[in-house]
Amino acid sequence: MSDLTRMSAVELAGAIKNKQVSAVEVAQAHLDRISAVDERVHAFLHVDAEGALAAAARVDKGEITGPLAGVPVAVKDVIATKGVPTTAASKILEGWRPPYSATIYERLQAAGTVPLGKTNMDEFAMGSSTEYSAYGPTNNPWDLGRIPGGSGGGSAAALAAYEAPLAIGTDTGGSIRQPGAVTGTVGAKPTYGGTSRYGLIAFSSSLDTPGPCARNVEDAALLHSVIGGHDVRDSTSIPQPMPDVVAAARLGATGDLTGVKLGLVKEFAGDGSEPGVIAAFRESLEALVKLGAEVVEVSCPNFQYALPAYYLIAPSECSSNLARFDGVRYGLRVGDDGNRSLEEVMSLTRDAGFGAEVKRRIILGTYALSSGYYDAYYGQAQKVRTLITRDFEKAFEQVDVLVSPTTPFVAFPFGSRTSDPYQMYLADLFTIPTNLYGGPAISVPCGLSEGLPVGFQIMAPTMADDRMYRVGAALESAVGTFTPPAL
Amino acid sequence: MTTTALPTYEDAIARFEPVIGLETHVELGTQTKMFCGCRTEFGAEPNTQVCPVCLALPGALPVANRAGIEATIRIGLALNCDIATWCRMARKNYFYPDMPKNFQTSQYDEPLCAEGYVDVEYEGKPYRIGIERVHLEEDTGKSLHVGGATGRIQGATESLVDYNRAGIPLVEIVTKPVPGLGALAPEIAKAYVTELRDIIRSLGVSDVRMEQGSLRCDVNTSLNKPGEEWGTRTETKNVNSLRSVERAVRSEIIRQASLLDEGTRIIQETRHFHEDRGDTSPGRSKETATDYRYFPEPDLVPIAPDPAWVAELKAALPERPSSKRARLREDWGISEIDMQSVANAGAVELIEETIAAGASPAGARKWWMGELARRANETGIDLADIGATPLQVAELQKLVDAGKLNDKLARAVLEGVVAGEGDPAAVMAARGLEVVNDEGALTAAVDEAIAANPDIAAKIREGKVAAAGALVGAVMKTTRGQADAKTVRDLILARLS
Amino acid sequence: MAAISREEVAHLARLSRLAVTEQELDQFAGQLDVILQSVARVGEVAADDIPPTSHSVPLTNVYRDDVPQPSLTQDEALSGAPDAFDGRFRVPRILDEEA
Structure with missing residues (x-):
């Protein structure tokens, strides 16, 4: 057998199914890889070796079959995993072991995947670099001095470092796609409501979307099909059956995009992308045209308001969602000396337990929801959301998907954007409109700029997740995959 | 605290006009909580009816209980409300340890x-109380305050929280401000809450028991001089009985009048009613109250009741308790005051069912409002849970009507029924309580009584029939009550005529 | 002119139950001012007749039946508690009418 950690999920599943290798061997190979490199990468906050080997053993006994049986998966630490530490990379949840599991985690287990552990992220998924993790940043396997993107930098880096073939991410403003782009991996944000949020520690409830991360498009589609679909425990879960994303990925991989119309968002053209990013994106676009696709320029005039609207809606919802972290039922408690009142203890706990970015957003959201400011901020942002949705709907009358670079810049060095929070927010300039609309989008590696990966974003209409997989797989067939230098 | 003597109520009401408003919370009697499948049983072990959702564990999400939505709509329909065709739940954000999410899932605009x-x-006159809104929200948990005096929050050193109640559906019913009631404001307030309680009870969506907290009432009161604008209102909480509703309004009118007389401004605040003292004390001042930062709940999708469904619910509403009472009063041939006490005792349906099972109206009412109501009062158990069913009471009355039981024996049989010894016939047999109808035995007892009381017998012979009572008593004594008094009396009169 | 003052930030922090330090206050006030000036751009859009979007899925009336589901055990419920006693979550004294 070749190096098990270099194989795709599809290859691993096939090899396990055909008994060429056992699931336990596959799990062990990845655990060994984690032991070898994670000290430098720091993709994981918690490695559950025992749980992984036990899950793998069940597959080897034939107790579970399925398209991903025996394939290891890394899970972002914002997903509740029964009995396995879940912190959302925050001090406020240090040591918490949930008494229940997220729906998508149960589906991963039911499908026979082998959860390796929990991956690093920006605290409560707020950030674009993992620099806001309370447990230290994750390092980009392409250049350990650079950020792996965020918030799901741990999941993306685990893939790029060959610590896992599959990973779970969550995308509120780009937290799956932007890390995918800067690590040369694939990250897909499903249609909002297409994957269950039950057990996903909420950041911004109306935007949060769990989704698959992988090293190739077909693997991502397979993982998507395993975790997706209706969940009665999530009121915002879509009851209609989801499109066949795996078939779409396989269709795309044949390299034929005849008749597919790609929309180029006019308003994204001038927006401060690095030249290397623009170049890689342009070349990829030409490659797609060679496969038969047609490029149409579309106008989405309200996209320019997406970032401001997002930074009102997401903090507002987060200020309410994070109120439950009060040191009463779980998590950290600070300052309970027998004299202080609950109010004082709660305030000390929250100040000590939350990092600066989380606190900034809570305060910002509290402000935006205050009476007297609500209409001008939160209310107006929700109207902008309607306008952005209309822009998407209008564009999709003309084209099948919209395309753009995933992020304006390649992986940046640590510390270069932390002093000015708004500079960090710009990393999500191209990914945020989709979250406000609720549609699916995928980032697929499309080239390198100064030796660092560039991501190509494909945005599709809601419940047309299959389209992005088709175009994504076609792009992959044209430009190939990208391998980071050896660690 | 002012040392000036308070004005009398009559004094106050002579100079000021009250405006009242009531906010009533009704805990619905659903099997499960509003947003999760946890049970809602009263009195369970602490924190055993909780789950990730109602404990607000990170990641948990709410799903609305259809029964809670339906009950709210039915309450709205029973209160003549318009039902929204589309509305959303909202988050009311504030920190409180009883509230696991630190926001309450409620409704805003x-x-x-x-x-x-x-x-x-009230006293034969109709009053219409406007309803501003009826909305759905969730209850909080409960705290035990430890280390202070008598479980009060003041002075406690710590608190212990139980979340079993957290997430139980609550319906909030808010009246419009009610001006123009004058001196009757306290009585009308009480009459409104009573009517509301009866309506909701008739819907079967809540047991609406104030003493258990499934019906809670906040009373808003303000005063103004005639012809002037409405005054600043206070909100009185902790009003835990119908009588307290009336007392709370009355005491607040007196207190505010006293302040206004001194030229003191009324501050908008929450006040707490004290059942023992019959007055209120200040709580949190609303002027410094927190900003609740309401926004639409993103985790729950909009509620858009199908108009056809709403029409169906409307058509299926039970008869309004007040019109039902009027109808039954007529059927039963009783006075308004008697009907009122039947309603207050919670006996309307019980008597109705007893009659349906074959008892006469007078007979049915006699047992429920007499022996059984007395027991209910003494034990504090609801009449409906007293241990006797309408069917059993009807059977008891039939036995009396058939002459198999007299009043005294019937009481003893009922005691056995309530004690769980079985149906009346069974209790009668087991306890050997049947009326003695053996003519021979009775005649012997009558003769014995006549012989033992020659003076009385002589009086009866002279035509003083009323004296027969003493002989009846003597016969009843020798037969240990198991004779029918009327039969005995007839026998005595026949012997002595 | 600053969009938000240091005092406002202090008030918001209190409302959010964050015992921020003086240093944090200084830092946040400046940063939030920059962010607010940027996000205030949403006001440029004339949207008087535009309905707000609160949910991005077109779903209504999602309910469950009133059927009990298993709860956690008391031990599970209290398993993460910083402090518990006698089946309940223990908290420091609550200021009267704290809200």
């Missing part, structure tokens, strides 16, 4: 039901 009214009657 889009209530499920709005613009209704309730007609109440």
Whole structure:
């Protein structure tokens, strides 16, 4: 057998199914890889070796079959995993072991995947670099001095470092796609409501979307099909059956995009992308045209308001969602000396337990929801959301998907954007409109700029997740995959 | 605290006009909580009816209970409200340890039901109370305050929280401000809450028991001089009985009048009613109250009741308790005051069912309002849970009517029924309580009584029939009560005529 | 002119139950001012007749039946508690009418 950690999920599943290798061997190979490199990468906050080997053993006994049986998966630490530490990379949840599991985690287990552990992220998924993790940043396997993107930098880096073939991410403003782009991996944000949020520690409830991360498009589609679909425990879960994303990925991989119309968002053209990013994106676009696709320029005039609207809606919802972290039922408690009142203890706990970015957003959201400011901020942002949705709907009358670079810049060095929070927010300039609309989008590696990966974003209409997989797989067939230098 | 003597109520009401408003919370009697499948049983072990959702564990999400939505709509319909065709739940954000999410899932500017009214009657006159809104929200948990005096929050050193109640559906019913009631404001307030309680009870969506907290009432009161604008209102909480509703309004009118007399401004605040003292004390001042930062709940999708469904629910509403009472009063041939006490005792349906099972109206009412109501009062158990069913009471009355039981024996049989010894016939047999109808035995007892009381017998012979009672008593004594008094009397009179 | 003052930030922090330090206050006030000036751009859009979007899925009336589901055990419920006693979550004294 070749190096098990270099194989795709599809290859691993096939090899396990055909008994060429056992699931336990596959799990062990990845655990060994984690032991070898994670000290430098720091993709994981918690490695559950025992749980992984036990899950793998069940597959080897034939107790579970399925398209991903025996394939290891890394899970972002914002997903509740029964009995396995879940912190959302925050001090406020240090040591918490949930008494229940997220729906998508149960589906991963039911499908026979082998959860390796929990991956690093920006605290409560707020950030674009993992620099806001309370447990230290994750390092980009392409250049350990650079950020792996965020918030799901741990999941993306685990893939790029060959610590896992599959990973779970969550995308509120780009937290799956932007890390995918800067690590040369694939990250897909499903249609909002297409994957269950039950057990996903909420950041911004109306935007949060769990989704698959992988090293190739077909693997991502397979993982998507395993975790997706209706969940009665999530009121915002879509009851209609989801499109066949795996078939779409396989269709795309044949390299034929005849008749597919790609929309180029006019308003994204001038927006401060690095030249290397623009170049890689342009070349990829030409490659797609060679496969038969047609490029149409579309106008989405309200996209320019997406970032401001997002930074009102997401903090507002987060200020309410994070109120439950009060040191009463779980998590950290600070300052309970027998004299202080609950109010004082709660305030000390929250100040000590939350990092600066989380606190900034809570305060910002509290402000935006205050009476007297609500209409001008939160209310107006929700109207902008309607306008952005209309822009998407209008564009999709003309084209099948919209395309753009995933992020304006390649992986940046640590510390270069932390002093000015708004500079960090710009990393999500191209990914945020989709979250406000609720549609699916995928980032697929499309080239390198100064030796660092560039991501190509494909945005599709809601419940047309299959389209992005088709175009994504076609792009992959044209430009190939990208391998980071050896660690 | 002012040392000036308080004005009398009559004094106060002579100079000021009250405006009242009531906010009532009704805990619904659903099997499960509003947003999760946890049970809602009263009195369970602490924190055993909780799950990730109602404990607000990170990641958990709410799913609305259809029964809670339906009950709210039915309450709205019963209160003559318009039912929203589309509305959303909202988050009311504030920190409190009883509230696991530190926001309450409630409704803000889009209530499920709005613009209704309730007609109440007081001393034969009708009053219409406007309903502003009826909305759905969730209850909080409960704290035990430890280390202070008598479990009060003041002075406690710590608190212990139980979340079993957290997430139980609550319906909030808010009246419009009610001006123009004058001196009757306290009585009308009480009459309104009574009517509301009866309506909701008739819907079967809540047991609406104030003493258990499934019906809670906040009373808003303000005063103004005639012809002037409405005054600043206070909100009185902790009003835990119908009588307290009346007392709370009355005491607040007196207190505010006293302050206004001194030229003191009324501050908008929450006050707490004290059952023992009959007055209120200040709580949190609303002027410094927190900003609740309401926004639409993103985790729950909008509620858009199908108009056809709403029409169905409307058509299936039970008869309004007040009109039902009027109808039954007529059927039973009793006075308004008697009907009122039947209603207050919670006996309307019980008597109705007893009659349906074959008892006469007078007979049915006699047992439920007499022996059984007395027991209910003494034990504090609801009449409906007292241990006797309408069917059993009807059977008891039939036995009396058939002459198999006399009043005294019937009481003893009922005691056995309540004690769980079985149906009346069974209790009668087991306890050997049947009326003695053996003519021979009775005649012997009568003769014995006549012989033992020659003076009385002589009086009866002279035509003083009323004296027969003493002989009846003597016979009843020798037969240990198991004779029918009327039969005995007839026998005595026949012997002595 | 600053969009938000240091005092306002202090008030918001209190409302959010964050015992921020003086240093944090200084830092946040400046940063939030920059962010607010940027996000205030949403006001440029004339949207008087535009309905707000609160949910991005077109779903209504999602309910469950009133059927009990298993709860956690008391031990599970209290398993993460910083402090518990006698089946309940223990908290420091609550200021009267704290809200």
